[in-house]
Amino acid sequence: MNNQTMQTFGGVRGFLARMGSIDRRWIFLAVALSIGVPILLQLRPPEVPGPMARATFEAIEAIPSGSRVLLSFDYDPASEGELQPMANALVHHCASRGHKLVFMALWPLGKQLADTTIKDVLLEFHPGYVYGTDYAQLGFKTGNEGVIKIMTTAIPQQYPSDAAGTPLASLPLVASIKRLEDFKLIGTISAGYPGAKEWVQYADGANPDAFTLVAGSTGVQVSQLLPYYPKQIEGLLVAVKGAAEYEMLVTSKYPVDHDQSRFEEGRRRMGPQLVAHLLVIALIVLGNISMIAGRGLKGGAR
Amino acid sequence: MLQRTIPILILAASGALLIIAYFSPFTTSWGEVVVDWFNVLAAVAYVLGAGNLLAVNLEKVSARRAGWAYALLTLLSFGAMLAFGLFKIGAVPNADNPNVHFAGSYESTQSAFGWVYEYILSPLTATMFALLAFYVASAAFRAFRAKNLEAILLLGTAFIILLAQTAAGMFLTGWIPEASMFAFLRLDWMKVAITEHIQTAGMRAITIGIALGIAATSLRLILGIDKSYLSKN
Numbered sequence: 001m002n003n004q005t006m007q008t009f010g011g012v013r014g015f016l017a018r019m020g021s022i023d024r025r026w027i028f029l030a031v032a033l034s035i036g037v038p039i040l041l042q043l044r045p046p047e048v049p050g051p052m053a054r055a056t057f058e059a060i061e062a063i064p065s066g067s068r069v070l071l072s073f074d075y076d077p078a079s080e081g082e083l084q085p086m087a088n089a090l091v092h093h094c095a096s097r098g099h100k101l102v103f104m105a106l107w108p109l110g111k112q113l114a115d116t117t118i119k120d121v122l123l124e125f126h127p128g129y130v131y132g133t134d135y136a137q138l139g140f141k142t143g144n145e146g147v148i149k150i151m152t153t154a155i156p157q158q159y160p161s162d163a164a165g166t167p168l169a170s171l172p173l174v175a176s177i178k179r180l181e182d183f184k185l186i187g188t189i190s191a192g193y194p195g196a197k198e199w200v201q202y203a204d205g206a207n208p209d210a211f212t213l214v215a216g217s218t219g220v221q222v223s224q225l226l227p228y229y230p231k232q233i234e235g236l237l238v239a240v241k242g243a244a245e246y247e248m249l250v251t252s253k254y255p256v257d258h259d260q261s262r263f264e265e266g267r268r269r270m271g272p273q274l275v276a277h278l279l280v281i282a283l284i285v286l287g288n289i290s291m292i293a294g295r296g297l298k299g300g301a302r
Numbered sequence: 303m304l305q306r307t308i309p310i311l312i313l314a315a316s317g318a319l320l321i322i323a324y325f326s327p328f329t330t331s332w333g334e335v336v337v338d339w340f341n342v343l344a345a346v347a348y349v350l351g352a353g354n355l356l357a358v359n360l361e362k363v364s365a366r367r368a369g370w371a372y373a374l375l376t377l378l379s380f381g382a383m384l385a386f387g388l389f390k391i392g393a394v395p396n397a398d399n400p401n402v403h404f405a406g407s408y409e410s411t412q413s414a415f416g417w418v419y420e421y422i423l424s425p426l427t428a429t430m431f432a433l434l435a436f437y438v439a440s441a442a443f444r445a446f447r448a449k450n451l452e453a454i455l456l457l458g459t460a461f462i463i464l465l466a467q468t469a470a471g472m473f474l475t476g477w478i479p480e481a482s483m484f485a486f487l488r489l490d491w492m493k494v495a496i497t498e499h500i501q502t503a504g505m506r507a508i509t510i511g512i513a514l515g516i517a518a519t520s521l522r523l524i525l526g527i528d529k530s531y532l533s534k535n
Contacts, residue, residue, distance in 0.1 A: 022443075024443075027436075027439055028439075028440065030439070031436050035435065045468065045473075046469055046472070047469065048472060050490070051494075076427065077423065077424040077425075077427045077428055078427040078428060078431040080424070081431070109419070109423075112409060112419060115409065141341070142344050142345045142348065143337075143344045143345070144344065146337045146340045147341065149337050150338065150341070153333075154331075154334050157334060157338070158341075219467075222497075223497075223501055223505055224505065224509075226498065226501060226505060227502050227505045227509055239467075241468070270468065270469065273468055274469055276435065276439075277464045277465070277467065277470070278468075278470060279439065280439055280442050281461055283439055283442055283443040284460070284461075286443065287443045287444065287446060288448050291447050291448075291449075
């Protein structure tokens, strides 16, 4: 190797080694572009429904039409971007099957998110739903897993009235419910504690096989839920990808005649996610190349 | 003496009762009463939390310690939200009782409480969460290095999950027939193998370990062997 080649080689190595200490604002800019550009270009990669999304869909299809379903909104606005698309699709799916829906929340701000979903999805696409007869909002109760534990045996004790203060006894849909066994299916949209794990441990654990349990989860907590799938949790939607796959299944069987974009939110978010994931992989590769190049330079100095 | 004996007795009785209530239907209602106490205590914890928030931030403001302006902002926001909620400022009148202010709903965006939730709290929390994407990318670049075998395994797993969690997985390996002997090279196949077998097996072991630990600790508390939760005074 002549002197010039060695200098060029060293120059490339030096450049790669210096990449390791690149100003992080360049990385922030790359992330902003990787998310912003696909949003502007409306990039929507094709999705194929996976087994978990199919299991969730089948679980809701399997219960008789008009069954009583409990939906617990166990998240807050911080996770709305990740979980709201699946909440929308879940409510639309249940309502399309004619199920009677009872909403509740284990998180203080979950009640507001349930209210928004009722307004934007349930009443928008299923205007025939009547409060008290077809759906009810129990609201938030403090107590975390304690709320679930009492509901396994005495729902009227935990919720003597709905969120607006109306006694449950005067709402036909919930007047006769005594315990969680009175529901055919329980769905939880969960961002952490208390959430899906507590529903498995305290509700399903106390009443195995009494009802079907399905869950929607953020990506970061799914590893805690996987041990319970598919025995205790019969359907599991994981993060935006799970929502996108589930949306596809729901809208292909139960299409809507207006504002279709409401049920494309998950798929719309998969474009930015794809590019951002590729960027993270590229950054990791670049970081490792930089590390190896840096080692080479140190070796040469010795 | 009583300061320590009474809490130990309450804990022992409550713990034992909850265990019995789980197995005996005759004592179910007793267990419900104990869980009701727990729920009441959990609600009281919010009041204690609010008191603690006030104490910590007031002390910070009065001592003019670093970041005292943020503490002041916290106190003002806390006071404002408390007033909006308690006094139902701007509440939408209830159709059945239009003349009773406190019968109105404070959760719609027409009320101060609902407006702050919808237009301040909700976007702020979503923004804070979204910022994670930037820090995760930066941290992955700086810290995710293949320095040893364990790190290489972690790196390989991360690549598979990152690719399989998007359409890139199907694009790269979707052409391999699912029924062929090379199906294990498909990224979706590898993702299922990692999450449903390797990860689930690990998590089950951890979960069982935690459950045994909780059972052992609970027994120590119920039997009065572990008294570390009590004040030393």
